[in-house]
Amino acid sequence: MTEQKDRELYYWLCLVREFESRISALDKQGKLSGGVYSGKGQEAVTVGFCHALRKDDWIFPLHRDLGAFLVKGSDPKRLMAQIFGRRDGFSKGKDSYLHGGDMGNGIFGATSMLGATLPVAAGMAFKFKARGEDSVAVAFFGEGASSRGDVHEAMNFAGVHRLPVVFVCENNFYAYSTPNNLQFAADSLAERARGYGFKGEIVNGNDLHSVLDSARKAIARARKGEGPTLVECKTYRYHGHSEHDRAEYREQEEVITWESRDPVMLWEVYLGMKKHDVEAIRTETAEKVRRVVEEAVAFAEASPPPEGPEAMDDLYAMPIDTEVP
Amino acid sequence: MTEQKDRELYYWLCLVREFESRISALDKQGKLSGGVYSGKGQEAVTVGFCHALRKDDWIFPLHRDLGAFLVKGSDPKRLMAQIFGRRDGFSKGKDSYLHGGDMGNGIFGATSMLGATLPVAAGMAFKFKARGEDSVAVAFFGEGASSRGDVHEAMNFAGVHRLPVVFVCENNFYAYSTPNNLQFAADSLAERARGYGFKGEIVNGNDLHSVLDSARKAIARARKGEGPTLVECKTYRYHGHSEHDRAEYREQEEVITWESRDPVMLWEVYLGMKKHDVEAIRTETAEKVRRVVEEAVAFAEASPPPEGPEAMDDLYAMPIDTEVP
C-alpha cells in the first residue's frame, strides 16, 4: 500500500473514533436525546468495507455503523445534525441517530427493526443485476440480528439469483446482554452461507488489513456477477449496548483483552513497521479529525430544531389532507 | 422386520393413498369445497415419521400431510368430517382440510401461513426439555416453506437449546409451480442444519426403509436430549399443487420417472422379496382400507353441517359479548 493510502485509512479510523467519542461525550453532557449506540472498537469493519466502495454502490448500515456513513461519503456536519435531530439532518429531525439514510451517497436509512434492511439490500441488488449495472449492495448486521427471519429470506433470495450483495456480519459477541451461545449454535455464522449456495468466511474484524482484503474480494466477486458473500467479522464493542448500559453482563478481563487488539492501535503498529513517522501522523491526524468533528458539532448545534408542523411534511409525495374534523 | 410390521406399514401406506384418492374423487364430484392438496406419491414420508411416534409426541403437519394425521392416530371418520367441514371435524367446520389439529392425538393444526408451525414446534419442544419429558416434536414442511423467515427463527432457536425436535422437509421439487432452482441455491436444504449447529441429512423420501431408518435415528436423538435433526426427504407429488392445478409447468417424463419409484409399489416389491404373498396382502389390505375410507365418508356425510350461529363459538375461553349495536 502507498503511504498515502496508509494515512488515508488511518484518517478514517481516527475520524470514526473521534466522532464516536464525541457523541458519547455529548450524550453524557445531556446534549443528545434518543439512543446512542457506540461502535467504538469496531471501526475497522466499517472502514474496511466502505473504503473500497464507489459512489453508486449502496450500503445498509445498522445502529452501530456510524463509521459507514462517514467513510461512504456523508457530510460529517449533516450526520451530526442528524444525531442532534436537527433540520439539517438526513431525516430533518423526524428520527435521530442512524435512522436516516443519506441517499445521495448511497446510504439506506434503517428502521429499528433489526435485519429488516437485508431484504431491501437484496432487492436493490436484483435491480443492479437485472439492469446489467455493476454496482454492489453491502448490508451490515450484528450477530444478534442474524436470528431474524428477514436475514434468512434475504440471503436465500440473494443466493438464488447470485446477486451482487455482500452481507457483513459484525459479530461482537453480544446482542445487548445476550452472548453468542444463546443467540446461535453454529461454530460460526459464516457457515450459514453454504446453505444459501454462496461463500462465507470469517475475518478478524479488528484487523483492518484482513477486513480490507476480504472486502475487496467480496466486492469484486459481487461486481463481476459471481454472487453474494457472507463475511463474519469478529470484533468487539467497548461500550455498553447503548450509552445507558453499564454492560455488567461481561467480564472486565474480556474488555481488556479486546482493547489490546484495538483496530486503531494495530494500524499504528503497522504504520510504525512501515517506518512512517507515527508520532507525527498521529498528531496531525488527531488535529484534523478534531477539527472535522468540532465543525460538525458547531454546525449541528446551529442547525435549527424543526418546528411542530414540520411533523406533517414528507409523509407523502404530494401532501394529503391529514387534518380531520 | 417382522411380517406383522411389514404388513402394518403396508396398511398405512395404502390407507393414506386410498384416503387421498377418495378425497380427490370427492373433490372432482363437487362434494368438497375449499382447497385439496394431494400428498399422493409422498406417503412414505408421513408413514415413516409418524409410525414410530408415541401418543405424547407431537406432530406439526402442513397442507400435504394428510397421512400424518392418520398414522399419528386420528380417527379417519373425524378427519373426513374435517375435510367436509362438518361439525364432527376437528374444527367443527370452522376451517377445512388440514387447518384443524387433533390435539388428543398430539397433532397441531396449522394456519395457511407456511412455516409458521415451526416456531410453535420449537416452543413446545422447549417445554419437553425444560420439564425433563422425553416427548418429541416433529415438524413437517415443504422445501418451498423453507424460504420463510419463521423456519429460520425456529431452527436457530432449536439449535441453541438442542431441543427435541425433528424438522422434516419434504422436498417434492416444486412449490406450487416454483422449481427448486428458484426457491433456493444450496445443493441441499439439509446443509442448512450445520448453520444451526445440528445434524442434517438427505433421505430418499419414496423409500420407506430409508425414511424409517432416518426417522428412528432422528427421533431417538431428540428423545435422548441430543438435539434437533433436519431431514430432507426427496419425494414427489403426483397431482398438481391443488386439485385445480393442471401442473403444466412440469414435464410428463418427470412424473413418470417418479411414478416408477412409487413408495407403495416399492414396498410391495420388498414384501415380495421377503416371500410374503403379495397378491393376497394387496387384496386384503385394499379391502380393509376401502372399508375404513367408506365408513369415514359415510360418517362425514352424515355429520351435520354447522349452523350459522356456531360461527361465534370457540372464539374465547368464556364467550364474550360480540353483539354490537
Place this chain on the structure above:
Amino acid sequence: MQVTYIEAIRQAMEEEMARDPNVMLLGEDVGVLGGPFKASAGLQEKFGPDRVLDMPISESMIVGGGVGLAVQGMRPICEMQFIDFISCAFDQIVNTAATLRYRHGGQTACPIVVRGPSGGGVHGGLYHSQNPEAWFFHVPGLKVVAPSTAYDAKGLLKAAIRDDDPVIYFEHKFFYRRIKEEIPEDDYVVPIGQAALRREGRDLTVVAYGPPFHAAMKAARDMEKEVDIEVIDLRTLLPLDWGTIKSSVRKTGKLLVLHEARLTGGVGAEIAARVAQDCFEDLDGPVMRLAARDTHTPFAAAMEDYVLPNQDKVTEAIRKLAAY
C-alpha cells in the same frame, strides 16, 4: 371491451409494464403459472423473468425487496398469493415502506404496490378470506384502495403503479370472474383519493366498498319506490375522500356504512366517527354500520353466511335506517 375484474387487473399490469420499463411484478408463481388466478397470465413470456419474478415463499423479502427496487427508481408490484399472507410482510410494509420517505426527510419516493386476492364468500376459510385493510388504514404513509368494479380495478391499479407512495391494493376474489363490464380501450386511471357517487338520492347515504357495495346498489334499485338512496363507492380508503362523504350526509341526514371486514375496528368506524363529529347537526338518525360479525371467517357455508354481510342483511339495514 368486456372484461372481468381479474382481466382488468391483468391488463393494468400488462399495459403499465409496456408503458414503463421500470414496472415489474414480484410474487410467488407469478411467472410460468401466471398466478393461481391467472392475474399475470402471459406477462413473464412478454416481459421476461427479470420483470416478472417468481419469488421464493418469503413475503417479507417480496415487500422489502420491493422497497430496495423502488429506491432505485423501479416500480415494483408485490403480489401476495393470497392477501392473508400480508401478515408475513407486515413489518416491511408498516415500518420499512410506510416510513421510508418520512425517515429520509423526503429524500426518496417509495413507489411500490402490494396487492393480492382478499375477501370471503368463497368458502376459503380462515386464511383465504381475510379483509385486512383496517390494519393499513391506520398507517400514515400508506395509501389503501379497494376497487369494486372492473373499471376501477384497472384504473386504480394503474394509478397505484404510477403513484410515488406505497399503495396497498385490495382486490376482492369474489369479484374476479363474477364481475364483467364494458371498459374503455384507451388508457385511463382512476385517481387515488376519490370516492365515486354511484347513485344520487335524497333520503339516506350508503358508503360502501367490496361486495356490500353491490348489495347496496341492488337494494337501492329494489327499494327506489320507498326510499331514495344515495350510494357512494369508497374505492380509496386512505386517504379518505371525506369531502364526498360529508356533503352527501349533509344532504341526506342519514348514513349507513358497509364493508365485508369485521365491524370492530374496521374502516367503517372511522367514517362513522367523523360523521358523528362533523355532521352532528345534519343527522336525522343514528349513524349505522353493517359489517362482518366480530369473529374469523369460518369455512362452512352457513357459518360464513352468518358472519359476512349479505343482500338480506344490507336490505334490512337500509330499511331500518330509512324508517328511523
Place this chain on the structure above:
Amino acid sequence: MQVTYIEAIRQAMEEEMARDPNVMLLGEDVGVLGGPFKASAGLQEKFGPDRVLDMPISESMIVGGGVGLAVQGMRPICEMQFIDFISCAFDQIVNTAATLRYRHGGQTACPIVVRGPSGGGVHGGLYHSQNPEAWFFHVPGLKVVAPSTAYDAKGLLKAAIRDDDPVIYFEHKFFYRRIKEEIPEDDYVVPIGQAALRREGRDLTVVAYGPPFHAAMKAARDMEKEVDIEVIDLRTLLPLDWGTIKSSVRKTGKLLVLHEARLTGGVGAEIAARVAQDCFEDLDGPVMRLAARDTHTPFAAAMEDYVLPNQDKVTEAIRKLAAY
C-alpha cells in the same frame, strides 16, 4: 406499598411465577440484564433460565414458541423489547395465536401474554414510540389491555397471565417511573373487560387510556367549577366495556374519546361509532375525538409534541365540547 408502574409490572410477573410454575417469561435480554427497563430484574435468578428465557432476536419465534408452550399448559409471557417490534411477530399473533382455539374447534386454550413498552413522549422517534393497539383491537380471539395506573398495571397483568386467551398487554413507557402509587400488598387482579369510572360527572363523558387519560383527569379537576366531567379509564380495549361507556353517555349526552395512538383507524373511532349509533337520541353534542395526528411519531421535541395529544390539547377539546 408505594410502587412505580414498572415495578408493578415486575411484581405481577414475579408473584405469578411464584404462584404458578407454568408461568414463564420469554424475551430478549430478560434474564441476566432483567430487560432494558428492569421489568424482569431478578426474575431469572429466582426462577432459573428455563422459566426466564433469553431469546435470540426472533420476535416471531418468541410468540410462536409461546403458542407451543401454551398448548402444553404453560403460561408464557412473551416480551417485545419495544412494542414496536410486535410488527415482526404479527403473523404469529393474528393468525397462529388469535385463531388457535377457533380453528381447533375449542380443543385448546391459548394462554399467552404479549407485552412490551409502548407509547411516545420520550423522544423515542419512529420505532420506539408506537401505539399499535388498533391493529389487535381489530382481531377477534385476542384480548387487548392498556393500564394507566400502577394498580391496574399489576392487576391487569395478573389477570392477563391467568387468562386462557391470548392477551396483548400495552404498557406505556412514559409511565414507567413517572407513575408511583400506593397499591395493596395482597394478591389482586383487575378483571379484563371492565373499564373504570374514575370520576363521576354530569356534563360530559371522557373515555381515555394512556397519557391523555391523566390529562383528562387533570382537566376535570381544573375545570370543576365550570363543568362536571365524567372520566372513564378504558383499561381494557378488547373486549370493550360497552355497557359502562353507554350508560355514561346516556347520562351526560356528550362524549370525548382520547388516545395517544393516531386518530384515523384508532380505537377511538370504534367507540365514537358505537355511540353515534346506539346513543343517537341521547347526544347533546357531536362525538369528539382527540388523538395523535395522522403521521409517524417524530423524534424532535417540537414535532413530537405537535403530533401527540398533550394537556393543552385535551383541556381545549374538553372546553370546546362542554361549550357546545
